[in-house]
Amino acid sequence: MKYILILSIFVFSIASLNGQERAEKVIQFTGVVFGADSTSVVPGTHVYIPKSGRGTTTNPYGFFSLPVLEGDSVLFSAVGYKRAYFIVPEHDKESSLRVIIALQDDIQFLEEVEIRPYPTESMFKEALIGMELPNQKEYANIYQWLNSQVMTEAYLNLPASPNANHQYYMQLQRQSYINRYSPPQNQLLNPFAWANFINSLKRKN
Incomplete structure (x- = not known):
């Protein structure tokens, strides 16, 4: 009975030592962290083991590497x-473990917030109507020069263009030819018409 008891204690001791060795096995934990689309990496991701207080962050390529123990819970944030x-x-086969972690997007929709610098709508309208733009003077000058009356006066005072001068002198030349070689249209200047008029008066007398 004594030998059986000693043998049992020895077996349990070996099992306990094996369990402790197995629990304390260090594994090199490496991997890459991707986003929800699985095409873009997530740099600067915090890889943390709360139990031991150790951790690291992913590099610009989303890669990380740190030693862990079997059964550790690793947090990615x-x-x-x-x-x-x-x-x-x-992990019995190798002393390293490689994984690919995919994080899900955390989207939060906030409630709509209206920011009003004026307490009432009427005060806002008064401030909007009385507001003067930074270049208000330039706009006022443009509107003044684009006034219809000013534009009409400027159009009437415009000098004649070369084309208009050419047409004017050509018209004068045509009129001079008409006056020289065509009979006068005004009968008061026609001597034959005056002669006929005088003869008609004599006949009546």
Whole structure:
């Protein structure tokens, strides 16, 4: 009975030592963190083990590497993404573990907020109507020069263009030819008409 008791204690001691060695097995935990679309990496992701207080962050390529123990719970957190957890499983084949972590987008819709610098709508309208633009004087000058009366006076005082001068002198030349070689249209200047008029008066007398 004594030998059986000693043998049992020895077996349990070996099992306990094996369990402790197995629990304290260090694994090099490496991986890459991607976004929800699985095409873009998430740099600056915090990789943290709350139990041991150790952690690291992903590099600009989303890669991370840190030592962990079997059974550790690893927390992944990044701004704009939901937290993700990963429990390190038993790993007998190799001393390193490679994973790919995909984080989900954390989208929050805020309620609409209206910001009004004026307490009432009437005060806002008065301030809007009385508001003067930074270049208000330039606009007023433009509107003054674009006034219809000013534009009409400027159009009437415009000098004749070369084309208009040419047409005017050509018209004068045509009129001079008409006056020289055509009979006068005004009968008061026609001597034959005056002669006929005088003869008609004599006949009546």
